[in-house]
Amino acid sequence: MIEQQKRKGPGPELALVATATAAAAAKRPRHELLLGPGPAGGQPPPGALLQAGPPRCSSLQAPIMLLSGHEGEVYCCKFHPNGATLASAGFDRLILLWHVYGDCDNYATLKGHSGAVMELHYNTDGSMLFSASTDKTVAVWDSETGERVKRLKGHTSFVNSCYPARRGPQLVCTGSDDGTVKLWDIRKKAAVQTFQNTYQVLAVTFNDTSDQIISGGIDNDIKNLLRCSWSPDGSKIAGGSADRFVYVWDTTSRRILYKLPGHAGSVNEVAFHPEEPIILSASSDKRLYMGEIQ
Numbered sequence: 001m002i003e004q005q006k007r008k009g010p011g012p013e014l015a016l017v018a019t020a021t022a023a024a025a026a027k028r029p030r031h032e033l034l035l036g037p038g039p040a041g042g043q044p045p046p047g048a049l050l051q052a053g054p055p056r057c058s059s060l061q062a063p064i065m066l067l068s069g070h071e072g073e074v075y076c077c078k079f080h081p082n083g084a085t086l087a088s089a090g091f092d093r094l095i096l097l098w099h100v101y102g103d104c105d106n107y108a109t110l111k112g113h114s115g116a117v118m119e120l121h122y123n124t125d126g127s128m129l130f131s132a133s134t135d136k137t138v139a140v141w142d143s144e145t146g147e148r149v150k151r152l153k154g155h156t157s158f159v160n161s162c163y164p165a166r167r168g169p170q171l172v173c174t175g176s177d178d179g180t181v182k183l184w185d186i187r188k189k190a191a192v193q194t195f196q197n198t199y200q201v202l203a204v205t206f207n208d209t210s211d212q213i214i215s216g217g218i219d220n221d222i223k224n225l226l227r228c229s230w231s232p233d234g235s236k237i238a239g240g241s242a243d244r245f246v247y248v249w250d251t252t253s254r255r256i257l258y259k260l261p262g263h264a265g266s267v268n269e270v271a272f273h274p275e276e277p278i279i280l281s282a283s284s285d286k287r288l289y290m291g292e293i294q
Contacts, residue, residue, distance in 0.1 A: 074282035089117035165210035175201030240267025
């Protein structure tokens with residue numbers, strides 16, 4: 001199910017290191033195979049080989065990992081706050097949970113929505129996962145067991161966005177095509193408060209202290225909603241694009257640091273790993289990529 005994408009380098013065929021005399025006499029090709037260290041850093045066993053290349057900067061199994069398993073467009077993706085797992089969801093109504101390291105196994109599938117999943121968020125400690133769906137509901141999941149522990153019903157049209165409070169009582173705000181923003185306390189059945197807007201609400205969030213809700217909407221139809229993401233240290237911002245690229249900007253210079261290819265469809269969400277220089281992208285091509293950035 002999980003494929004690793006290997007970079008193809010320019011230049012001649014990979015060549016085995018010849019004798020020490022020949023190696024000293026000739027300039028070593030950029031991508032030739034070198035003898036690698038043995039177990040625990042000791043001498044390599046006879047014939048052991050290691051490919052030369054750019055230095056690694058993360059614990060990913062390979063510099064680029066491809067996660068495939070969704071049956072439809074992938075609209076959203078988030079890393080767990082501990083950085084060891086991630087969640088993705090989209091048109092196929094499924095929420096897939098993946099290991100970040102090793103083979104990036106899809107270790108769980110959360111089923112329960114009867115419409116596309118538009119947005120995902122973990123709460124601060126990662127114990128709960130919130131999902132907004134076109135089935136007019138928001139689901140609250142136990143991220144350890146995968147069980148749905150709550151279903152928030154009250155919107156009369158697609159729910160485009162949800163966001164859990166970062167601290168205090170477990171509140172969550174939601175935004176819908178019905179033109180409302182709702183505030184929920186997951187300990188209660190109905191919404192605590194409803195705010196009416198003129199047009200569809202596409203995005204909602206709390207401010208840092210969770211005493212204000214910020215919402216965004218439009219007054220006409222759109223084809224696709226593309227989200228951006230801040231790196232943990234605030235030095236970079238990344239966004240997907242309908243042109244199939246992932247863009248990463250430096251927030252100080254405002255310059256593009258990376259324009260990352262690979263997807264065959266619109267890139268709908270990009271997320272930064274909470275601890276390592278890893279970027280995650282979800283696309284309408286039904287795939288997710290994880291890749292190292294410097």
